[in-house]
Amino acid sequence: MIKALTFDTGGTILDWHSGITSALASVGRKHDLERDWAAIANDYRAQSLRAMVNAGSDSPAEFNIDDVHREKLSEIVSSYDLEAFSSEERDKIWRTWHELDCWPDFPQSLQEMRDNFIVASFTILSVSLIVDTAKRNGLTWDAVFSCEMIGRYKILPAAYEQVAKWLVLDPSEIMMVACHNIDLNAARAVGYKTAFVRRPDEWGVAGPPDPDPDEHHDIIAHDFPDLVMQLERYRA
The missing domain is CATH 3.40.50.1000 (HAD superfamily/HAD-like)
Structure with missing residues (x-):
């Protein structure tokens, strides 16, 4: 049993997909930016997962998913020409992970x-x-x-x-x-x-x-x- x-x-x-897509799109609208926000959300998630799978295989990992989400968001901002996003707006997107339905x-x-x-x-x-x-x-x-x-x-x-x-x-x-x-x-x-x-x-x-x-x-x-x-x- x-x-x-x-x-x-x-x-x-x-x-996560609906929540992160909406967060990215909301900030993008403030800057009149048009992107495929759903695809960007998926890329963000995929990069984060790759960074986490098998973490700690050599020694106990000293980072967690929150650290990775912050790091990968910075890379996403650079990759998709989203530098207009302020530090406060980026933090709001990151915080969305903690506010998912x-x-x-x-x-x-x-x-x-x-x-x-x-x-x-x-x-x-x-x-x-x-x-x-x-x-x-x-x-x-x-x-x-x-x-x-x-x-x-x-x-x-x-x-x-x-x-x-x-x-x-x-x-x-x-x-x-x-x-x-x-x-x-x-x-x-x-x-x-x-x-x-x-x-x-x-x-x-x-x-x-x-x-x-x-x-x-x-x-x-x-x-x-x-x-x-x-x-x-x-x-x-």
Whole structure:
């Protein structure tokens, strides 16, 4: 039986694309700038993810996603000729990561899953970002496991192993929930069960780079209500 559900949070729970696209476009309008803001948001996100995956592989990472978001925003500003953005406006865009809305199907489903399982955010996002977005969206986590706390970031095995130790559970008693095969497959290699939840709009009209779930996942769900229904067979 599954005792705990650990959730990827940045894309599976939070609608970062809409939030960051809107923040960029809002500042751009003040300067009469026309850009493909959705594409810029995706580039910003992709660069940030590349900087975080496997961070801490040689020694514990001494930076977190907030540091990376600031650094990559500076590079985006330079790459897309957005130097007109003031330091205050850039800080407002960066702060948007802490003010993201979650996908509308999640809050009610979280409460239903929490009735039967430990539910925990397990994320490369910073502790403060998860706390801020949880308060904004009325989310109640039983625990927050930020890779920032571990010093090793997903998809390193050490991150998944440490979360299992903190929960005092065998990895086989934990199900990783995400909309990305890379995260799920890394968890599966450590012994977790895996659930793929589709998020076709995560990257806007461009579509996600990894939209099709691998067939070996224990659950493949269209959305969170579907996940709740399929989890019935894993209840203790």
